[in-house]
Amino acid sequence: MNLSQLPQQLLNGIFSGSIYALFALGYTLVFGVLDILNLAHAAIFMLGATFAWWLVVAQGWPLWLAFVVAVLVSGLLGVLLDRVAFLRLRLRGAPQLSALISSIGMALIFVGLARLLFNAERKQFPYASFPAVFFDIGSLRIRLLDVVILAVSLAMMFGLTYLVRRTSLGRAMRAVAENPRAAALLGVNIDRVIMQTFFIASALGGAAGILYGMSLNSIEPGMGNQVELKGLSIIILGGMGSIPGAMIAGFLIGMVEVLSVVFGGSQLKDALVFVALFLVLLLRPQGIFGARQGRAA
Amino acid sequence: MFSRRIRTGSLALSLLLLFSLLLTACGGETPQPAATPGATTGQEAAPTTGGGDQTPTAGTDTGATATTPADTEATTTAPAGESGGGGTLTVGFAFVTSGDNAVYGNSQRAAAELAIEEINAKGEGPQIKAIFEDTAAKPDQAITVFQKFINNDQVHAIIGPTLSNEARSSDPVAQTAGVPVLAVSNTAGGITDMGDYIFRDSLAEFQVIPETVKQAKEKLNISKVSLLYASDDAFSKSGADVFRTELQKNNIQILSEQTFATADTDYRTQLTQIKGENPDAIVVSALANPAQTILQQARRDVGIDPKVHIIGGNGFNSPAVLKAAGDTAEGLVVGAAWNLNATDELSQQFIKDFNAKNGKDPDQFAAQAYAGVYILHDAATRAEIDGKPLAEARTAIRDALKSTDAVPTVLGPFSFTDKRDANHPPVVQIVKNGAFDILK
Numbered sequence: 001m002n003l004s005q006l007p008q009q010l011l012n013g014i015f016s017g018s019i020y021a022l023f024a025l026g027y028t029l030v031f032g033v034l035d036i037l038n039l040a041h042a043a044i045f046m047l048g049a050t051f052a053w054w055l056v057v058a059q060g061w062p063l064w065l066a067f068v069v070a071v072l073v074s075g076l077l078g079v080l081l082d083r084v085a086f087l088r089l090r091l092r093g094a095p096q097l098s099a100l101i102s103s104i105g106m107a108l109i110f111v112g113l114a115r116l117l118f119n120a121e122r123k124q125f126p127y128a129s130f131p132a133v134f135f136d137i138g139s140l141r142i143r144l145l146d147v148v149i150l151a152v153s154l155a156m157m158f159g160l161t162y163l164v165r166r167t168s169l170g171r172a173m174r175a176v177a178e179n180p181r182a183a184a185l186l187g188v189n190i191d192r193v194i195m196q197t198f199f200i201a202s203a204l205g206g207a208a209g210i211l212y213g214m215s216l217n218s219i220e221p222g223m224g225n226q227v228e229l230k231g232l233s234i235i236i237l238g239g240m241g242s243i244p245g246a247m248i249a250g251f252l253i254g255m256v257e258v259l260s261v262v263f264g265g266s267q268l269k270d271a272l273v274f275v276a277l278f279l280v281l282l283l284r285p286q287g288i289f290g291a292r293q294g295r296a297a
Numbered sequence: 298m299f300s301r302r303i304r305t306g307s308l309a310l311s312l313l314l315l316f317s318l319l320l321t322a323c324g325g326e327t328p329q330p331a332a333t334p335g336a337t338t339g340q341e342a343a344p345t346t347g348g349g350d351q352t353p354t355a356g357t358d359t360g361a362t363a364t365t366p367a368d369t370e371a372t373t374t375a376p377a378g379e380s381g382g383g384g385t386l387t388v389g390f391a392f393v394t395s396g397d398n399a400v401y402g403n404s405q406r407a408a409a410e411l412a413i414e415e416i417n418a419k420g421e422g423p424q425i426k427a428i429f430e431d432t433a434a435k436p437d438q439a440i441t442v443f444q445k446f447i448n449n450d451q452v453h454a455i456i457g458p459t460l461s462n463e464a465r466s467s468d469p470v471a472q473t474a475g476v477p478v479l480a481v482s483n484t485a486g487g488i489t490d491m492g493d494y495i496f497r498d499s500l501a502e503f504q505v506i507p508e509t510v511k512q513a514k515e516k517l518n519i520s521k522v523s524l525l526y527a528s529d530d531a532f533s534k535s536g537a538d539v540f541r542t543e544l545q546k547n548n549i550q551i552l553s554e555q556t557f558a559t560a561d562t563d564y565r566t567q568l569t570q571i572k573g574e575n576p577d578a579i580v581v582s583a584l585a586n587p588a589q590t591i592l593q594q595a596r597r598d599v600g601i602d603p604k605v606h607i608i609g610g611n612g613f614n615s616p617a618v619l620k621a622a623g624d625t626a627e628g629l630v631v632g633a634a635w636n637l638n639a640t641d642e643l644s645q646q647f648i649k650d651f652n653a654k655n656g657k658d659p660d661q662f663a664a665q666a667y668a669g670v671y672i673l674h675d676a677a678t679r680a681e682i683d684g685k686p687l688a689e690a691r692t693a694i695r696d697a698l699k700s701t702d703a704v705p706t707v708l709g710p711f712s713f714t715d716k717r718d719a720n721h722p723p724v725v726q727i728v729k730n731g732a733f734d735i736l737k
Contacts, residue, residue, distance in 0.1 A: 009570070012565055120397070122397060122586050124621065132597065134600065226561070
């Protein structure tokens with residue numbers, strides 16, 4: 001055990017946790033509104049990153065513009081996803097399991113498409129497409145990129161919280177989440193609300209993908225797998241459908257990961273994430289911020 | 298936020314289903330090849346028809362091609378009509394040409410194609426008919442590919458598979474069927490122990506690493522190191538085992554061992570730990586993609602002093618890794634079977650031809666695949682396979698491979714050891730100005 005790098009490791013945990021949290025927000029938003037797990041979210045995470053990479057490398061766009069456009073495209077992919085994978089099932093009142101399977105199918109299609117269009121090799125943003133600035137404070141090394149990523153993640157999280165709590169779209173989302181039929185009777189256009197939910201969730205997923213790809217400088221069709229399980233752990237840990245829960249749990253999982261390495265268990269890095277998950281579920285089955293189970297709407 | 302009634306039953310069911318799906322999909326989900334090895338067609342065709350007796354006429358050639366499923370990636374390089382009078386040598390090439398490790402397989406395939414072209418153009422010995430299949434870095438797919446080669450394509454021998462991990466699963470299939478396998482890139486221990494039909498022209502990690510560690514200690518004054526490796530991959534793990542033994546033999550202290558999973562892309566936590574231990578060098582056993590990312594993250598993100606050398610296993614040994622890692626690869630120390638600075642005539646010619654055909658320099662994997670085709674062709678020529686029934690021809694090739702004696706190749710005059718491993722000394726390289734140089 002070597003604790004000399006502990007401060008650095010805690011920082012690393014915060015930085016990677018912020019990306020996990022951003023990724024998990026999309027999951028939790030869709031789950032909160034629709035009660036379904038959208039397993040194509042990790043594929044959109046990957047497509048967002050791949051598309052931004054393509055804009056920068058093949059089209060020579062500046063990074064910030066590529067980021068914005070790729071985030072919007074990810075949002076549109078989410079709308080497409082809803083139209084293709086979920087809309088018909090929803091209209092037919094199909095069970096949630098069908099929607100889950102349908103989203104797995106879409107995930108496979110998305111990953112296959114990415115392989116076909118961009119090939120399967122690991123891609124990288126050109127070095128210094130984001131300024132390679134480091135702040136060395138004592139033994140601490142902080143990348144400007146990480147600081148920006150943290151800021152962007154936090155801004156998006158708080159933006160989303162504001163949107164859900166304070167805007168009319170947010171109110172409509174919550175109404176649909178509570179009771180779709182009642183919401184419809186009260187004049188909420190359910191279909192549109194769901195479409196907007198998918199747009200926002202997928203845009204967040206795409207943004208997380210781009211940031212993740214930039215931070216680790218590695219983009220490939222399978223990159224979604226690396227965050228998918230973590231994202232699921234986060235939303236369960238945070239309480240299904242809870243936005244602050246997902247944020248806290250995201251940072252928590254980032255921490256568990258680095259601490260497991262600090263205390264000599266890099267072998268157990270992934271396993272310990274799930275141990276943490278089990279422990280929390282034993283003590284609080286509904287997750288950190290989850291509503292009590294069985295509480296009627 | 299969203300207070301809601303969770304339908305516990307269906308959620309639990311969903312999660313269960315999902316986790317099982319994700320776990321099976323973990324290795325990256327390359328689509329399986331549509332071709333299932335129709336064991337039936339293969340076996341029915343085998344005893345009597347053209348498959349059993351490979352007569353080198355245009356008619357049989359077409360027949361054989363027709364039995365290959367239309368959707369497989371088969372390239373018949375043999376000219377349809379003529380052959381040098383030595384019959385046709387049908388070889389299955391099992392390389393990883395998709396996914397993370399495609400960097401190896403594409404290089405191997407390009408080199409093998411070059412060798413086949415040259416041999417078929419020269420017209421001495423049997424003409425080579427090549428069938429390429431992608432093993433996608435998956436052991437189960439490697440088995441499928443081997444079964445297809447053996448039963449459908451009726452190959453005389455197999456070259457591949459690219460990864461040791463795959464070889465452990467697929468080679469026993471060939472051993473049982475009595476089909477010679479020539480590994481051209483497997484470097485893990487125990488590959489040729491799987492049977493007397495298994496050969497390799499690639500130096501094993503246990504042949505390369507001792508020299509690497511010895512020279513690193515002597516020439517770079519290294520006395521304490523940290524060890525970093527992928528714990529879920531046969532190649533990386535067996536490399537780490539050999540490193541550990543050799544480091545201990547050379548009285549080099551191991552400060553700590555850090556591991557990661559092959560699919561990981563974030564190594565900063567482990568590297569930060571290592572930075573805190575202040576080693577003279579970091580010993581890394583990893584495949585190419587983790588290798589290049591580790592170099593970048595070590596030097597840029599974690600800021601490990603460039604004076605701390607990174608000593609790598611075979612995974613680092615590729616120009617593709619150097620190119621991707623850029624200036625972060627400076628000072629990397631890695632042992633190899635072949636180096637681009639090789640001055641012998643065959644290597645020089647190979648580098649020139651490979652460059653002309655592919656527009657880039659060959660790496661060690663290309664050199665070993667290229668040499669492999671020549672070694673196999675030499676054995677097949679001596680085995681006089683023309684007119685022999687398939688099973689007999691396969692055994693004859695195996696026997697001829699065993700008695701391979703100083704065949705001129707880019708790896709040097711090539712022979713096998715008694716245990717069917719490659720028998721030639723390694724070179725230790727260091728990266729200088731973005732290229733592999735010999736460590737001095």
